Amino acid sequence: MKISIFRYDPERDSEGRMQDYEIEPEPHEAMLLDLILRLKGEDDTLTLRRSCREGVCGSDAININGRNGLACITPIRALGERAVLRPLPGFPVIRDLVVDMTQFFKQYVSIKPYVVDPGPMPDKERRQSPQARERLDGLYECILCACCTSMCPSYWWNPDKFVGPAGLLQAYRFLADSRDRDTKARLDDLDDVYRLFRCRTIMNCTEVCPKALAPSRAIERIRLMLAERAL
């Protein structure tokens, strides 16, 4: 099969170019990442991020045939005879398939991704009922791969002002947490035309999430919390 990969070396290139590789998958190779790593074995200038190789760390998020996904859990047989690989859209490219995620993590940090409770520290852990814990299902599984945020048009045009789907999913993960005591401040921070309301419910985020999560629904839940608070 043919794999076409976006190549960019900031020291040599003024813009990106596509490089074609011919490669036949071998029987033990099941996922796209296996092929990319074999290509890297043959051409060590090819640069990408990867760590766990099994969809847990989220580091090999790239744009595969026009759609964001994790190379390590994209089956080769789903690609057909040709795969076009590019870096995540809208993120500055450092080299080849590696993008700069500084702005993405800045937005993530801005929603205070930790339980806030100004009360006294408990002797042991902060207790949570099984029912309250269940409300975090579909939220805590996010691996921050940025597939969603990098597919979001609202984020493309305002990466510095709009939190983006990944950050907002995490914002709701802590709003929904029974142990968190910071609901008012969290909602105050998000009640902004850009930070939350730049979302136009296009739902590209939910379309591409490799963990099948629904950032768009988390965003709606936050909007409903704001609406309920105002009524």
Added chain:
Amino acid sequence: MAAPPSRVVFLNLAQIRLPVGALTSILHRVSGVLLALAIPLVAWAFARSLANPEGFADIAAWLANPGVKVAAVLWIWALSHHLLAGVRHMLSDVDVGSRLWYARKSAYTVNIAAVLIAIAAAGAFW
């Protein structure tokens, strides 16, 4: 570290596969712009058609022009798409049909229904 403005960014919309929801969102904007631009003309034509029998006859004659008919069909498409997509949005905002499966179906429905309404309007015009 802020990215210098010269940094290469991949953002070629022709090379990104946009899901149906994104297409619907783009058409929602396009139809909104068309409707806004058409307001002066539509308001003028509406007022004139109501002013007196001669005004009505003028506008009726004007609407018999093929170019005006095409524009009117386009306007009806824009109105239908914008209205349907807006209703879809409002329902989604109160968590009705906001699961991905339903959202995809409703996006296809909005896009197709607006075209069907425009075709029906074209049929009525010709």
